[in-house]
Amino acid sequence: MFSKNLNFVRRYFVMSLQEAKKIAARQAVDEHVQSGNLVGIGSGSTVIFAVERLAERVKKEDLKVQCVPTSFQARELVIKHQLPLTDLNINPLLDVCIDGADEVDSNLxxxxxxxxxxxQEKIVASCSKKLIIIADYTKNSSKLGDQYKKGIPIEVSPMVYVPIQKKIERLYGGKVELRMAVMKAGPVITDNGxxxxxxxxxxxxxxxxxxNTDLLLTPGIVETGLFIGMxxxxxxGLKDGSIKKQE
Structure with missing residues (x-):
């Protein structure tokens, strides 16, 4: 009986998080995407709901948009929903980028x-007039690291990952780990190799x-997962079905 109750609680918790993501995504799309916009499409589970809402509006309102995806996954999502694709070489300035986040602090x-x-997420965000973040309540923190414990991602050239790993630990403390793949042997390889x-x-x-500035000046570091002032x-989306806005 205890096991059944625990599974029910787990299912409810996952569903409530999904619903929180959904309401945040839908409101952000409704408030920030207009017909004629060039839209950056972020990556991750929350963005799925944003693309679904965008596709709904295209169908119901005859909304005219073009989308720039931030990953292979995002591109496939845009194609699945039959939204027009473009890229930054054709349209170097976007009206808005809608993306998720692993954690957001009190200073955004x-x-x-x-x-x-x-x-790719940072490139598209940097080419957008505004970056709108959508998330559930577990991503809202006072300080970075309050809730998200998986670490700050740092994309690096494969030939120099060990020196960079040791340098960060020596200069700034903490622990730096090479991210390993789950369904294959060896490390995770990004879309950029x-x-x-x-x-x-x-x-x-x-x-x-x-x-962030110091890290980006380190040879071999391609990009960091710190989005500062962007x-x-x-x-x-909150537990009670309401939405908290931070700007």
């Missing part, structure tokens, strides 16, 4: 890259803007 700084798409290091157990009181607004 983000940790992204849990799904391994941080480089690189490795990902996850920086865990870091000091939460770092000056993240300085840390987000315009965040929508968090």
């Amino acid at each position: 700084n983000l940790i992204k890259g849990g799904g391994g798409c941080l480089l 690189n490795f990902i290091l996850d920086w865990k157990e870091f000091n939460q009181d770092h000056d993240w803007k300085k840390i 987000a315009t607004k965040a929508y968090f």
Whole structure:
């Protein structure tokens, strides 16, 4: 009986998180996407609901949009919903990018890259007039690292992952691990052919803007999962069905 009750609680919790993602995604799309917009499409589970809502509006409102995906997964999602694709070489300035986050702090700084798409996500976000974040309530924190314990992703050239791993630990503390694949032997390989290091157990009181700049000046580091000062607004779906906005 206890096992059955526990499974019920787990199912309810997952469903409630999914619903929280859905309401945040739908409201963000309704408030920030207009006909004629060029839209960056982020990656991850929450963005699925944003694309579904975008497709609904295209069908019901004859909304005219073009989409720039941030990953192979995002591209397949856009194709599945028959939304028009474009790219940054054709349209270098986007109206809005809608994306998820692994964690959002009180200053709208983000940790992204849990799904391994941080480089393309940051490129598309940087080419957008505004970056709108959609998430459930578990992603809303006071400081980075409060709730998200899987670490800050850092995309690196495969030839230098060990020196970078040791350098970060030596200079900034914490623990840096090479992300390993689940369904294959060996490390995760990004869409760009690189490795990902996850920086865990870091000091939460770092000056993240300085840390991010210092890391990006390190030869071999391609990009970090620290999105500092990039987000315009965040929508968090809450347990009670309401939405918290942060800007």
